[in-house]
Each structure stands twice: as structure tokens, then as C-alpha cells.
Amino acid sequence: MKNLLxxxxxxxxxxxxxxxxxxxxxxxxxxxxxxxxxxxxxxxxKVIVHLETKEVKKRMADGVEYLFWTxxxxxxxxxxxxxxxxxxxxxxxxxxxxxxxxNIDLHAVTGPGGGAASSFTAxxxxxxxxxxxxxPGLYVYHCATAPVGMHIANGMYGLILVEPKDGLPxxxxxxxxxxxxxxxxxxxxxxxxxxxxxxxxxxxxxxxxVFNGSVGALAGDKAIKAKVGExxxxxxxxxxxxxxxxxxxxxxIFDKVYIEGGLKTINENVQTTLVPPGGSAMVEFKVExxxxxxxxxxxxxxxxxxxxxxxxxxxxxxxKIIYSGKTADEVYLPVEASMIHKEDQTMVSNELGxxxxxxxxxxxxxxxxxxxxxxxxxxxxSDFLNANKKRAIQIVLGGKEGKITVNGxxxxxxxxxxxxxxEEIAAAINYVYxxxxxxxxxxxxxxxxxxxxxxxx
Amino acid sequence: MIRLLFFIFFPSLILASDMVLVKGGNxxxxxxxxxxxxxxxxxxxxxxxxxxxxxxxxxxNPQWKKSNAKPLFVDSNYLKHWxxxxxxxxxxxxxxxxxxxxxxxxxxxxxWQGKQLPTIDEWxxxxxxxxxxxxxxxxxxxxxxxxxxxxxxxPNVKSTFxxxxxxxxxxxxxWEWNYDFNTTFVTGESRGDSALDKSMFCGSGSVGAAxxxxxxxxxxxxFRSSLKGNYTVANLGFRCVKGEK
Numbered sequence: 143m144k145n146l147l148x149x150x151x152x153x154x155x156x157x158x159x160x161x162x163x164x165x166x167x168x169x170x171x172x173x174x175x176x177x178x179x180x181x182x183x184x185x186x187x188k189v190i191v192h193l194e195t196k197e198v199k200k201r202m203a204d205g206v207e208y209l210f211w212t213x214x215x216x217x218x219x220x221x222x223x224x225x226x227x228x229x230x231x232x233x234x235x236x237x238x239x240x241x242x243x244x245n246i247d248l249h250a251v252t253g254p255g256g257g258a259a260s261s262f263t264a265x266x267x268x269x270x271x272x273x274x275x276x277x278p279g280l281y282v283y284h285c286a287t288a289p290v291g292m293h294i295a296n297g298m299y300g301l302i303l304v305e306p307k308d309g310l311p312x313x314x315x316x317x318x319x320x321x322x323x324x325x326x327x328x329x330x331x332x333x334x335x336x337x338x339x340x341x342x343x344x345x346x347x348x349x350x351x352v353f354n355g356s357v358g359a360l361a362g363d364k365a366i367k368a369k370v371g372e373x374x375x376x377x378x379x380x381x382x383x384x385x386x387x388x389x390x391x392x393x394x395i396f397d398k399v400y401i402e403g404g405l406k407t408i409n410e411n412v413q414t415t416l417v418p419p420g421g422s423a424m425v426e427f428k429v430e431x432x433x434x435x436x437x438x439x440x441x442x443x444x445x446x447x448x449x450x451x452x453x454x455x456x457x458x459x460x461x462k463i464i465y466s467g468k469t470a471d472e473v474y475l476p477v478e479a480s481m482i483h484k485e486d487q488t489m490v491s492n493e494l495g496x497x498x499x500x501x502x503x504x505x506x507x508x509x510x511x512x513x514x515x516x517x518x519x520x521x522x523x524s525d526f527l528n529a530n531k532k533r534a535i536q537i538v539l540g541g542k543e544g545k546i547t548v549n550g551x552x553x554x555x556x557x558x559x560x561x562x563x564x565e566e567i568a569a570a571i572n573y574v575y576x577x578x579x580x581x582x583x584x585x586x587x588x589x590x591x592x593x594x595x596x597x598x599x
Numbered sequence: 600m601i602r603l604l605f606f607i608f609f610p611s612l613i614l615a616s617d618m619v620l621v622k623g624g625n626x627x628x629x630x631x632x633x634x635x636x637x638x639x640x641x642x643x644x645x646x647x648x649x650x651x652x653x654x655x656x657x658x659x660n661p662q663w664k665k666s667n668a669k670p671l672f673v674d675s676n677y678l679k680h681w682x683x684x685x686x687x688x689x690x691x692x693x694x695x696x697x698x699x700x701x702x703x704x705x706x707x708x709x710x711w712q713g714k715q716l717p718t719i720d721e722w723x724x725x726x727x728x729x730x731x732x733x734x735x736x737x738x739x740x741x742x743x744x745x746x747x748x749x750x751x752x753x754p755n756v757k758s759t760f761x762x763x764x765x766x767x768x769x770x771x772x773x774w775e776w777n778y779d780f781n782t783t784f785v786t787g788e789s790r791g792d793s794a795l796d797k798s799m800f801c802g803s804g805s806v807g808a809a810x811x812x813x814x815x816x817x818x819x820x821x822f823r824s825s826l827k828g829n830y831t832v833a834n835l836g837f838r839c840v841k842g843e844k
Contacts (some may be wrong), residue, residue: 199748209746238676238833239749241774242818243825264825265832266676288821289814292745337746340814 163188163229171220174354175366177316177377178223181305186227193220195244195263195285195298196237202324202350203357203449205333210355211242211285211296217355218320218381219283219300224250226278226307231270232257238266243287245269249420250281250302258286278306280403280422282379291383295325295343297355299381301422306405313426314372319360321389321417321439321450322381323348330448346384351444353437353452360437360452368429370458375426379403382419388440389423390414391454393433400424414440429456431465495573498566503574506557511578517555519548522578531575531583535593538567564590618642618841619765626724629816638724643717644838646756646767647696647775648708650687656708658685663704672703676831694755696773696836702828705776705837714839716778719823721840725769726819730760737770741815744771749834770815776837780823 166188172178196215202208213219224230236244243264247256251273260271284290285298301318325343326336330350342348353360360366368374380387396412403422409415415423429435437452438445445451460467500509503521507513511522521527526548527534541559545552560567564587571590575583623640657663657678664684668677679699682688700708702716709715717725729737740760759771826832 197748209748241745241749241834243822262825264822264827264830265834267674267830267832287825289817292814292818337743340742 162186162227166190168192169222169224169230171214171222172318173214173216173220174218174318174320175360175364177221177303177318180309180312180316181223181225182309183225186225186229188229188231189224190231190233191222192233192235193222193246194235194237195240197240197242197296199335201356202326202336202352203331206326206328206331206357207335208324208326209296209335209338211244211293211298213246213283213285213298213300217297217299218318218322218379219298221300221318221377222283222302223305224275224302225305226275228275228304229272230275231272232261233268233270234261234263235268236263236265240265242293244285244293244298245287246283247286248273248281248283248302250275250277250279250283250304252276255286256283262287275304278304278405280304280377280379280400280424282381282420282422284381284420291343292338292340294381294383295323296338297322297324297381299379301377301379303377310375310424311426312373313375315366315368315374316377317366317374318377318379319353319366319437319452320355320379320381321351321353321385321387322355323383323385323444323448324350324352326350343383348385348448351385351439351448351450353450357449358451362453365434365453365455368454368456370429370432370456370461373426373428374454375424377422377424378415378417379422380417380419384419385439385441385444386419387417387450388414389417389425390438390440391425391427392436392438394427394429394435394454396425396427398424398426429454431461432456432458433465492569492573492576494566495569495571498562498570499573502560502562503570511574519546519551519553519555521574521580523580524548527574528581528583531571531585532589532593534571535567535585535590536597538562538571539590539594540597564588564594617645619645620843621721621725621764621766624724626720626727628720628723629813629820636720636724638720640843641717641721642841642843643721643725643764643766644714644840645765647773647836647838648705649694649756650681650697651693653697653700653708654681654685654687656711660707660711663707668704670829672829673701674829674831676833677701677704679831680833689752692752695753696756696768698753698773698833698836699831700776700836701831702776702780702826706778708837709839712839714841716776716837717840718779719777719782722775722777723816723819725762725764725766726816728762728764728769731763731765735760738813738815741770741818745815745818753834774819774822774832774835776835777823780826781828 164185164187169189169191170178193213195213197209197211198215199207199209210217234246243262245258245261245263247258249256251257253273257271261269263269281302283300283302285293287293325339326349327339328336378389399409399412399415400423401407401409403424417423433456435454437454439450506518507521511520513520526546538560542557545554567590568585568587571585575581621641621643623638625635625637627635661667665678666684676699687693706716729735729740757767759768761767762769
């Protein structure tokens with residue numbers, strides 16, 4: 143933390159040459175998800191960057207290891223933060239245990255190969271070159287040694303931020319998130335040390351798609367954190383080598399997206415932003431409510447089957463207006479009556495009753511419940527119906543044959559038993575009782591069930 | 600026969616490696632489409648030069664001791680894994696390949712034995728042959744080696760595979776120096792080498808390459824082009840060759 147606060151150590155302060163460059167300092171580099179603190183100085187300076195390329199065996203997922211080729215010992219490479227107009231003296235040091243020569247192509251560099259030609263370095267050696275940061279923005283850097291694809295596929299990429307002269311707007315939290323994919327000989331989850339598969343890389347069919355270099359590198363106790371009310375900025379990069387990321391934070395809307403890592407075009411209220419391989423974006427949002435927010439590549443099988451899942455844990459007081467949490471836990475009854483089988487439901491929707499009535503009863507008793515003269519007795523304001531709730535249930539369940547008198551009129555017909563569930567019958571009867579001036583009795587599925595039981599005896 | 604000649608003409612070279620005959624033939628360099636290079640028969644050391652063998656060279660040629668060798672010819676990591684000027688130190692390294700040697704020092708060793716470093720053509724011709732028993736595809740074997748960490752202690756020579764000529768450890772143990780290592784025309788910026796008007800190697804799967812998917816070979820050319828004559832590297836050694844006649 144101390145390192146993060148004291149981001150640049152001032153080695154000396156003298157004019158390097160007649161330009162506006164003042165002083166000299168060693169850049170402090172950070173591993174993801176940390177980001178060096180914002181630059182406070184108001185002048186360009188000479189910044190010295192020491193970055194070591196190293197081939198290291200590390201965890202890819204639980205029980206799975208891989209030989210990562212890295213900038214600085216982990217994937218993604220160290221985050222570099224400089225200011226527009228700075229002169230960067232870049233030392234690329236290739237660890238003696240490396241098998242491969244490496245170099246660096248910084249997309250922030252204006253010049254052939256982005257520095258690659260000047261930084262080609264054999265194992266156990268170091269190269270130095272320098273460049274001026276002409277264009278502010280968030281840039282990817284990567285190894286460009288032959289074959290480039292394999293060097294990138296093994297983990298050689300990172301981000302360099304060139305802050306604009308006036309700095310970036312202040313936020314409360316900054317984090318470094320870089321997506322990339324890995325092509326292993328063994329299938330996803332296959333235990334043990336895994337070798338690189340050239341075939342899968344060429345076919346663009348990775349076994350792992352991850353944030354910050356390994357499955358779970360940004361989840362659980364490694365989740366990034368914020369407090370309610372804070373503004374969060376994510377520096378998002380994509381190392382690829384092949385897949386475009388559909389970067390998304392579940393349950394958040396990006397208040398601002400610096401599209402493609404540039405500073406001129408800011409989009410607002412963005413749900414998902416595309417981050418291409420070799421590209422970046424800066425996203426900002428205020429966290430309004432507590433909880434765990436899942437960071438995903440919304441090409442969603444990558445998230446749930448290949449590993450591209452991170453977490454942002456937000457602590458603080460809840461705000462029920464912005465997000466209420468669960469306020470009701472109910473059984474949902476879709477209108478398709480035949481789908482319903484639940485027995486013990488006390489609350490039955492009027493919509494269901496109406497639907498059952500329309501499907502089952504209306505053909506005879508009519509939409510207005512008045513029935514048809516000489517054929518079907520009325521339900522509307524029916525003394526027979528309103529006299530006995532239980533009898534009404536029994537008739538629906540068991541049918542009715544023979545003479546009855548309804549509102550002084552004699553009827554002698556047949557109503558067949560209805561093949562309906564308890565909820566449906568209860569709902570239909572309730573619908574009828576609550577319509578056309580009837581008495582509004584309530585029938586529960588439990589009562590229907592009870593009558594059904596009696597009927598079977 | 601060759602060994603017999605050595606004993607007659609170079610009786611002091613008892614520790615020198617056995618050599619085997621590589622029957623020449625045609626090969627297609629990775630960096631040029633449709634170019635066939637004819638490679639003549641040559642003799643080559645059966646294994647890479649070991650620490651023990653290089654120690655005997657240093658003892659007879661004190662100008663190549665760690666403390667004597669000129670910076671123009673060796674960088675500061677020259678023989679850094681040795682205990683002292685005339686001691687390897689760790690005896691378990693005696694039979695493992697000598698590394699941390701520069702091109703100049705490797706060349707001097709071969710010349711001391713009346714031999715020379717293999718040319719890129721000779722080496723690349725040889726490099727296309729995998730295990731004699733065909734137990735493994737040569738390309739996969741190389742890629743597997745690239746995917747492994749460099750061990751803290753290099754294994755002994757003859758620990759990988761023998762090809763059909765009887766040559767050991769062509770891949771999977773160390774990188775090896777070539778006589779003309781710096782003629783590969785690879786710039787550090789490998790992607791720039793793909794211009795159509797140059798028939799040179801390109802790292803990023805160039806239009807000029809004979810087989811863009813031959814990552815294994817690309818790596819060898821890439822590695823060579825990162826070197827300078829006085830460089831020493833922890834997994835770079837050498838062996839020597841001799842013409843047939």
C-alpha cells in the first residue's frame with residue numbers, strides 16, 4: 143500500500159536537456175489488479191522503467207500448471223503508468239533462465255515495431271531504448287518475438303497508461319483487469335502440467351479464457367473491493383491472442399467508457415463494451431449498493447466453462463430504493479392451466495379463474511354467466527349456486543344429472559365431471575362467485591381437495 | 600575410422616566426443632519458399648560438448664579461462680556455472696552439456712580439435728530428423744521442450760533422443776551455436792521481415808515462409824538472431840563438425 147501511495151521515487155531533479163523535461167524517476171510497477179497511484183507532477187520527466195521477462199511455471203487453475211512467459215513474473219505483465227510528454231528510458235531484461243529471446247512492442251510508442259526492434263534480447267541480457275509519450279491513452283504492450291502468436295499465447299502482455307497532461311478525473315478506486323486465453327494440450331480442468339497446443343491456438347479454440355492470468359485470479363478472496371458510494375475505474379485490457387472480449391459487470395452499468403482506451407470519445411451508460419485483442423478500454427462506475435458484482439466476458443460460455451469470471455465486492459449500507467433485494471417470494475402460476483399441479487395453494491389469481499372459466503365453463507354457461515334458456519342454467523345471481531359453496535364444488539368435480547330449480551325455473555340436464563386440478567377448480571369457482579352479482583364466496587384449493595376426497599369414498 | 604585417425608594425429612584428445620557421419624541431402628529452409636539447399640555429408644559430434652570436455656580445453660588453452668577471456672569474446676556470464684577457472688565444481692555437471700559459452704569460445708574449442716561449428720544449413724538439415732525409432736514427432740518434441748522450464752541443473756548428454764544418424768540431443772536439451780548464426784536476417788522486429796521483396800525469415804507466419812506453422816523452426820531462427828558473438832546464455836551450448844574428407 144505504501145508503494146502504491148509513494149508511486150514514484152524521485153532519484154534526482156535536474157534538467158536532462160534544454161526541453162521541458164524536468165528530473166528523473168524510477169517507475170514503480172504493479173501486478174494486477176493493482177494500479178500505480180495517479181501522477182501528481184505537472185511537468186514531464188524522464189522515467190526509467192525496468193521490466194524483466196521471465197518464463198515461470200505457475201498455477202493456471204486448481205491442479206493445473208503451465209509455463210507462463212511473463213513481463214515481470216506474472217500474467218498480465220506489470221502495469222506501467224507515465225505522463226504525456228515523458229521521456230521513458232526502457233530497460234528490458236531477459237532472465238538468464240529464459241529459453242527464448244524476448245522483446246517488447248508498446249502500443250504507446252511511436253516508432254518502428256513499437257520498440258520491438260530495439261528491445262530484442264537474448265536470455266541473460268538486457269536492452270535499453272527510449273521513447274517519448276506523444277499520445278495519452280491506455281495501451282497494450284506485448285512481446286513481438288517470432289512466432290509472435292506463441293509469445294502472446296504464453297502470457298506476454300500488459301498495459302501502459304499514458305496519462306494526459308491534466309491527469310484523469312479523480313476516482314476512489316482503480317484496478318487493472320486483463321483478459322486473455324490459453325491453449326493447452328489437455329482439456330479444460332485436466333490436472334497436471336500442461337503444454338501449449340499450437341493446433342488449438344491456430345484454430346482459435348482456447349481451453350481457458352481468464353482475467354489476470356489464471357482461473358480465479360480475480361475471484362473469492364482475490365476479488366477487487368470497493369465501498370458503497372465510491373467511484374471505480376477499471377483499466378481493462380485484452381491480451382488475446384485471438385478472442386474479442388465482451389466486457390461486462392453483472393449488476394452495474396458503466397457510467398463512462400473511454401472507448402478503446404482513447405480519451406476523446408466517452409460513451410455513457412454502457413452495459414457491455416468490446417475490448418479487442420491488443421486493445422483496451424477504461425470503464426468507470428459508481429457503486430451504489432453493496433454486494434458481489436460479477437465481472438464477465440459476456441460471450442458467456444467462456445465465463446461459465448472456461449474461467450473468465452471475476453468479482454467486485456462492495457461493502458456498505460444498503461439502499462432499498464436503488465435495489466430492494468427480494469421483497470416477495472411467491473409461487474408463480476402461468477396461465478396455461480394444464481401446467482398446474484401444485485396442491486396447497488391458498489392464493490389463486492383471478493386471471494387463472496377467468497381463464498379456466500373461458501376454456502371450460504363458458505361454452506354452456508355463457509360469457510355473461512346467464513346460461514341458455516332450456517339448456518344450461520345461469521350462474522349469474524343464481525340462488526342454487528349461492529346457497530351452497532360445497533355443493534358447487536361437488537358439482538364441478540363430479541358432474542350433475544337430474545332435476546334442479548334455479549331462480550324458480552326447473553332444469554333437467556347433464557353436466558359432466560370436470561377434469562381439472564384443485565387450483566383451477568377453486569380459481570374458476572372464485573371467479574364465478576365474484577362475478578355478476580354473486581355473493582363473493584372464497585374457495586381454496588384445499589377445500590376442493592377435501593371435497594374430492596369425499597367424492598372418492 | 601575417424602577415431603582411429605584422432606588417436607594417430609591428436610593423441611592428446613582422448614576426451615573428444617565420438618563423431619558420427621551424417622549422410623547429406625536436400626532441405627527446404629523455413630525462411631524461403633521453394634528453395635532447396637543441398638547439404639553434403641559431414642561428421643558431427645555424437646553429443647553436445649560437455650563441461651568436462653570444455654574443462655580440458657580450458658586447461659590447455661588458458662586464454663579461455665574465465666578470468667582471462669577478453670570481454671570482446673565473452674560476456675560477463677561466461678562459464679558462470681563453474682566454480683572456478685579450472686573447476687566445474689558440481690561433479691554431477693561433468694557430463695551435462697557446457698553452456699554459458701560464447702560463439703568465439705565455442706569456435707576456438709572446435710578449431711583446437713581440428714573441427715568447426717556446424718553451419719545453419721548443416722544444423723537445420725539435421726534438425727528435421729526426430730528419434731530414430733519414430734517414437735515422437737520432431738515438431739511436438741521441440742514444442743514440448745519450449746513449454747518446459749529450464750531445469751536448475753541440465754541433464755547429462757544422451758538424455759533425450761538419438762536420430763537415424765546416431766546423433767544425440769539435437770532437440771530437447773539445449774540450444775546450440777552455429778558457425779554463421781548471424782546471417783539469418785531476422786531483425787528484432789520479427790513482423791517487419793515479411794516484406795514481399797525480401798526472401799527472409801519472418802516470425803509472424805510470413806508470406807515468405809515455407810511453412811508458417813512450423814513454430815519450432817521459427818523459434819530456432821528467432822533465438823539465433825537475438826545473439827551476438829560474445830553472448831553467453833544459460834541454455835546455449837555447441838558441438839563440432841568436420842567435413843567428410
